[in-house]
Amino acid sequence: MSGPPPAAEVILPLPVARPYTYRIPDGLAAHAVPGARVIVPVRRLRMIGVVAALIAPEPGRDLRDVLATPDAEPALTPELLRLARWIADYYGSPLGLALRALLPGPLWQAARPAGPRETGERVLTLTRGLPSLLERERAFKRSARRRVAYEAVESLGGSAPVRHLVTQLGLSPAVLAGLVTQGLARFEVMVQQRDPFTGLSSPPPPVLTPDQGRVVEAIAATPTDVPVLIHGVTGSGKTLVYLEVMRRLVASGQGAILLVPEIALTPQTVARVRGVFGDQVAVLHSGLSEGERADAWRALRRGERRVAVGPRSAVFAPIPRLGVIVVDEEHEASYKQGTAPRYHARDVARVRAQLEGARLLLGSATPSLETLHLVDEGVVRLLSLPERVGARPLPPVEIVDLRSAPRVAEARGLPWSEALDTAVRDALAQGDQVILLLNRRGFATYLQCPACGDVRECSHCAIALTVHQAPAALRCHYCAHAEPVPTACGVCGHAFQRMRGIGTQQLEHFVARRFPAARIARMDLDTTSTKWAHHRILERVARREVDVLLGTQMIAKGLDFPGVTVVGVVDADTGLHLPDFRAGERTFQLVAQVAGRAGRGPKGGRVFVQTRAPDHHAIQAAREHSVRRFAAVELPLRAAPHPVYPPHTGLARFVVAAVDADVAARAAERVAAWLRRASAERLGDALTVLGPAPCPIPRLKGRWRWHVLVKSAERRAVGRVVRAWGRGPGGGGRGGVIVDRDPVAVL
Numbered sequence: 001m002s003g004p005p006p007a008a009e010v011i012l013p014l015p016v017a018r019p020y021t022y023r024i025p026d027g028l029a030a031h032a033v034p035g036a037r038v039i040v041p042v043r044r045l046r047m048i049g050v051v052a053a054l055i056a057p058e059p060g061r062d063l064r065d066v067l068a069t070p071d072a073e074p075a076l077t078p079e080l081l082r083l084a085r086w087i088a089d090y091y092g093s094p095l096g097l098a099l100r101a102l103l104p105g106p107l108w109q110a111a112r113p114a115g116p117r118e119t120g121e122r123v124l125t126l127t128r129g130l131p132s133l134l135e136r137e138r139a140f141k142r143s144a145r146r147r148v149a150y151e152a153v154e155s156l157g158g159s160a161p162v163r164h165l166v167t168q169l170g171l172s173p174a175v176l177a178g179l180v181t182q183g184l185a186r187f188e189v190m191v192q193q194r195d196p197f198t199g200l201s202s203p204p205p206p207v208l209t210p211d212q213g214r215v216v217e218a219i220a221a222t223p224t225d226v227p228v229l230i231h232g233v234t235g236s237g238k239t240l241v242y243l244e245v246m247r248r249l250v251a252s253g254q255g256a257i258l259l260v261p262e263i264a265l266t267p268q269t270v271a272r273v274r275g276v277f278g279d280q281v282a283v284l285h286s287g288l289s290e291g292e293r294a295d296a297w298r299a300l301r302r303g304e305r306r307v308a309v310g311p312r313s314a315v316f317a318p319i320p321r322l323g324v325i326v327v328d329e330e331h332e333a334s335y336k337q338g339t340a341p342r343y344h345a346r347d348v349a350r351v352r353a354q355l356e357g358a359r360l361l362l363g364s365a366t367p368s369l370e371t372l373h374l375v376d377e378g379v380v381r382l383l384s385l386p387e388r389v390g391a392r393p394l395p396p397v398e399i400v401d402l403r404s405a406p407r408v409a410e411a412r413g414l415p416w417s418e419a420l421d422t423a424v425r426d427a428l429a430q431g432d433q434v435i436l437l438l439n440r441r442g443f444a445t446y447l448q449c450p451a452c453g454d455v456r457e458c459s460h461c462a463i464a465l466t467v468h469q470a471p472a473a474l475r476c477h478y479c480a481h482a483e484p485v486p487t488a489c490g491v492c493g494h495a496f497q498r499m500r501g502i503g504t505q506q507l508e509h510f511v512a513r514r515f516p517a518a519r520i521a522r523m524d525l526d527t528t529s530t531k532w533a534h535h536r537i538l539e540r541v542a543r544r545e546v547d548v549l550l551g552t553q554m555i556a557k558g559l560d561f562p563g564v565t566v567v568g569v570v571d572a573d574t575g576l577h578l579p580d581f582r583a584g585e586r587t588f589q590l591v592a593q594v595a596g597r598a599g600r601g602p603k604g605g606r607v608f609v610q611t612r613a614p615d616h617h618a619i620q621a622a623r624e625h626s627v628r629r630f631a632a633v634e635l636p637l638r639a640a641p642h643p644v645y646p647p648h649t650g651l652a653r654f655v656v657a658a659v660d661a662d663v664a665a666r667a668a669e670r671v672a673a674w675l676r677r678a679s680a681e682r683l684g685d686a687l688t689v690l691g692p693a694p695c696p697i698p699r700l701k702g703r704w705r706w707h708v709l710v711k712s713a714e715r716r717a718v719g720r721v722v723r724a725w726g727r728g729p730g731g732g733g734r735g736g737v738i739v740d741r742d743p744v745a746v747l
């Protein structure tokens with residue numbers, strides 16, 4: 001036999017189980033190789049697919065031709081193609097969806113592979129600050145609506161796209177124009193979205209401390225195929241260790257990937273990476289346009305840049321000669337993808353590192369129980385940085401029992417203790433900065449009728465609506481539903497409705513009144529929905545233009561501000577009692593991480609954790625900044641005689657959702673029956689099948705939800721059943737059922 005096989009199995013980015021077969025015309029044979037992008041006809045469309053394999057077609061089969069091969073080199077190396085197959089296999093997802101995750105969006109556009117150009121966007125920018133309440137009241141004496149608009153833009157960092165203000169926040173264009181007429185703002189057209197990361201100062205890296213040096217040498221002495229966990233307390237200087245390991249590899253001609261949970265929240269890390277690698281770095285942030293994304297991908301693929309920094313999808317950065325993948329804050333749930341393929345970037349990183357012969361480096365102050373388990377099993381090597389840089393002590397954490405601690409009378413319903421109040425006041429008096437965590441956005445958690453007790457729920461979800469202000473609305477945090485705040489009860493007609501539970505907007509309001517001189521910035525989903533908003537807020541904090549930074553979990557991560565001497569967790573219990581086996585772990589991580597923001601400067605720091613569960617091990621362990629202490633209590637709670645959960649068992653979740661409640665319940669019954677049969681007939685009863693049961697959130701976006709959990713100490717058995725399900729009738733999974741292997745939440 002001579003010459004190349006004449007046909008290609010092509011995978012299209014679609015949820016179908018089988019590849020499509022095309023004939024390769026003579027002229028394209030050199031480029032239509034496994035891993036290459038090809039343009040192929042699909043019915044009357046042209047689509048981009050990836051060649052999975054070359055085959056000899058059955059004789060006499062009538063095949064359509066591959067139309068074009070756009071790249072000089074295959075888009076995917078053999079290793080990345082194998083990684084895609086692993087993802088498809090492990091997560092039970094069609095190979096086409098795994099490939100779609102591997103290559104950035106614009107590379108799938110047959111018509112314009114480089115992606116569209118950004119067009120100009122109209123932006124409203126505030127031109128005058130109104131720092132004092134008095135000025136503010138004077139300026140908006142006649143127009144409360146203008147004030148709402150002004151404050152909305154202000155909380156978005158002083159500048160926001162007009163489209164966002166009008167369509168998302170419901171502000172009227174006339175009111176925005178009014179601000180301009182009044183000389184408080186102006187309209188601008190942003191032609192090019194500037195990458196704010198390029199403007200950051202990039203300090204040269206300091207010299208390693210002896211501890212850091214010891215860890216770097218220990219890593220170098222560890223065989224490449226042994227993953228390493230750096231367990232370093234908050235402020236121990238993990239970033240510099242990553243950078244030194246990466247620097248050595250890049251100096252020897254290899255490439256590196258640094259994964260961060262959310263790029264917008266880690267400008268400081270990005271700046272440090274730029275400081276070391278300069279133009280060698282591609283920062284893969286969500287603000288890139290399609291064209292920029294494609295450009296970054298190509299620069300990496302060609303080896304023009306050898307370091308990629310980004311969130312979970314950066315694990316697929318096409319770096320030749322990959323030397324190391326670093327996963328910073330490896331415990332973060334944001335590494336899990338929420339749509340198919342539901343991969344966990346930390347676990348994908350481990351497999352990719354194996355396939356490429358690269359090193360895997362995980363880092364965290366609060367490692368996941370999964371990773372600690374792998375350490376205990378001898379799979380992952382543990383290296384510790386037990387002290388902060390400069391021998392700074394970890395801040396003492398004071399637990400404030402909200403059931404008994406004296407509260408500030410003026411705070412009324414707000415959980416605001418004397419202890420926290422005094423600490424904040426003292427810090428502000430000394431010109432220090434304060435961080436306040438409240439992991440609930442909005443103004444109030446829900447609206448309740450004091451007469452009949454009715455709680456206003458979303459009409460599409462089994463979730464109470466959250467009260468928002470500026471602009472006022474009831475909003476559902478799960479779907480886009482919003483409605484006006486009612487003046488009377490929808491059930492009994494009672495005139496006055498009571499707000500219950502506080503959110504960040506109300507906290508901001510309160511803090512502004514309590515400390516009128518303080519400059520406050522709020523950071524939550526509502527203030528950061530526009531491009532670079534996180535960045536603008538954090539920059540202001542870094543320049544010390546902000547005295548109090550308050551917000552949801554996004555302020556708990558990675559921030560390194562030496563001016564912060566007080567951290568307050570206003571209500572540590574917001575997630576503690578969720579019906580999810582990770583509720584305690586998440587609470588521990590959140591509280592310990594935010595506590596770690598305090599005391600990074602010479603003045604030291606203090607932390608106040610307000611809770612109604614002061615004895616809970618999540619709270620107690622956070623007080624000691626000790627994941628080991630947390631794990632010592634938590635791990636036995638996830639083992640018999642309790643219901644067994646990861647890391648002691650493999651877990652997959654099957655979720656059924658349907659508009660009709662009975663349809664959902666019956667479909668879930670069938671899923672459970674199928675799983676039980678599969679376990680008995682094919683897997684020697686290796687699986688424990690739980691359910692079906694209604695999900696803890698039983699209705700979302702108009703669909704009723706049921707789930708079935710599958711557990712097995714034999715992880716392979718979970719994999720086999722997930723794969724078998726995906727291959728079932730209909731192929732590529734069955735309509736309406738979501739399969740989530742290694743779920744990070746089961747709500």
Ligand code: ADP
Binds near residue numbers: 239389
């Ligand atoms: P972690 O990620 O472990 O919480 P960081 O990497 O943010 O810690 O480092 C904490 C602080 O210590 C940062 O301000 C960093 O610039 C500083 N730092 C780290 N290593 C050194 C060093 N070798 N010498 C001086 N300062 C350092």
Ligand code: ZN
Binds near residue numbers: 463
């Ligand atoms: Zn809803």
